[in-house]
Amino acid sequence: MARQHPEEPTLVEVTIEEVKAMGKQGMAHPSTRPVLIGGGIGAAVGLLLDAISWPVGLFGGALIALLMRVKR
Numbered sequence: 001m002a003r004q005h006p007e008e009p010t011l012v013e014v015t016i017e018e019v020k021a022m023g024k025q026g027m028a029h030p031s032t033r034p035v036l037i038g039g040g041i042g043a044a045v046g047l048l049l050d051a052i053s054w055p056v057g058l059f060g061g062a063l064i065a066l067l068m069r070v071k072r
Contacts, residue, residue: 015070031069039064 003010009017022029042061048052 011070015066018070020067030064031066034069035062035065038062 016033020022022032022035026032037063039058042064043054043058045061046052049057052060
């Protein structure tokens with residue numbers, strides 16, 4: 001199925017650009033703190049739950065925070 005607006009970037013493209021910008025600007029980038037907080041919350045949940053470990057929770061929490069930030 002073709003995209004309706006091929007000139008608009010996809011969610012993957014926008015996310016990659018956001019991660020690149022966060023890497024270049026570090027803590028000065030507005031998305032860095034929410035993503036780090038999301039990762040911390042995910043790691044804490046991973047420690048509390050037996051089903052997942054803290055690295056999986058860290059990655060999942062950071063990913064959810066990043067996607068929520070990019071979708072806005």
